Amino acid sequence: MAQRSKARVGRRRPRGWRALALVLVALGLAPAAAEPAGAPGQPVGTVSGLPIPRYVSLKSDRVNLREGPSKEHRTSWVFLRAGLPVEITAEFDVWRKVRDSEGSEGWVLHSLLSGRRTGLVTPWKKAPEARVYDAPGGRGATVAALQPNVIANVKSCDGEWCRVWGEGFKGYVAQRDLWGVYPGEKFD
Structure with missing residues (x-):
C-alpha cells in the first residue's frame, strides 16, 4: 500500500463535500465554479483545473526534479536556471510532473513553478x-x-x-x- 505524502495529511475535505457544494449552487447559496481554462475538450488538471499539458517556468535557480511526487523520492536532476520553461504533463496534490526541452521528466513542487511564460x-x-x-x-x-x-x-x-x-x-x-x-x- 502506498504511503500518503505528509502534505496531504490534514488537508482532506469532509465526506460528501462535493454533493453539499452542488446543492448550495443549485439553491443559489454559493457561486458556481468557473469554467475550466483551456480549449473545449482539452484535458484539465484534477488539482488546479488548468489545461494539461501547459507551459510554465521555474521560479527559483535551484529546483529539484524528483522521481515521484513526494520529498521521499530521489532527486534525479537539479535545475539551476530560474525562468527556464517546463511543460506540466500531470498533477498530483502539490506536485506537478514536468518535462524540459531535452525530454527529461520528473516531479516538482508546484510552489517552485510560475505561470510566467518564457x-x-x-x-x-x-x-x-x-x-x-x-x-x-x-x-x-x-x-x-x-x-x-x-x-x-x-x-x-x-x-x-x-x-x-x-x-x-x-x-x-x-x-x-x-x-x-x-x-x-x-x-x-
Missing part, C-alpha cells in the same frame, strides 16, 4: 541565431540575434510570432524558434 530559443540547434525584429512577421529592423538556449520572457503570441523581451532585447521572434510555446498557440 521561451527557450532554439535549444535543438547549436549555431544558428534566432532574429528578433521590431515588428511581427519579420518586417522591420533586426533588434537582436539570440543564440540557442537564451531564455526570453514571452508577453504574447499570435500563432506565428511572439512578442519577447529580455536583457538587452525587446521585439518579435518567430514562434517556431521558441521552446515553451505550442505551435499555433495564441495568448496575450
Whole structure:
C-alpha cells in the first residue's frame, strides 16, 4: 500500500463535500465554479483545473526534479536556471510532473513553478541565431540575434510570432524558434 505524502495529511475535505457544494449552487447559496481554462475538450488538471499539458517556468535557480511526487523520492536532476520553461504533463496534490526541452521528466513542487511564460530559443540547434525584429512577421529592423538556449520572457503570441523581451532585447521572434510555446498557440 502506498504511503500518503505528509502534505496531504490534514488537508482532506469532509465526506460528501462535493454533493453539499452542488446543492448550495443549485439553491443559489454559493457561486458556481468557473469554467475550466483551456480549449473545449482539452484535458484539465484534477488539482488546479488548468489545461494539461501547459507551459510554465521555474521560479527559483535551484529546483529539484524528483522521481515521484513526494520529498521521499530521489532527486534525479537539479535545475539551476530560474525562468527556464517546463511543460506540466500531470498533477498530483502539490506536485506537478514536468518535462524540459531535452525530454527529461520528473516531479516538482508546484510552489517552485510560475505561470510566467518564457521561451527557450532554439535549444535543438547549436549555431544558428534566432532574429528578433521590431515588428511581427519579420518586417522591420533586426533588434537582436539570440543564440540557442537564451531564455526570453514571452508577453504574447499570435500563432506565428511572439512578442519577447529580455536583457538587452525587446521585439518579435518567430514562434517556431521558441521552446515553451505550442505551435499555433495564441495568448496575450
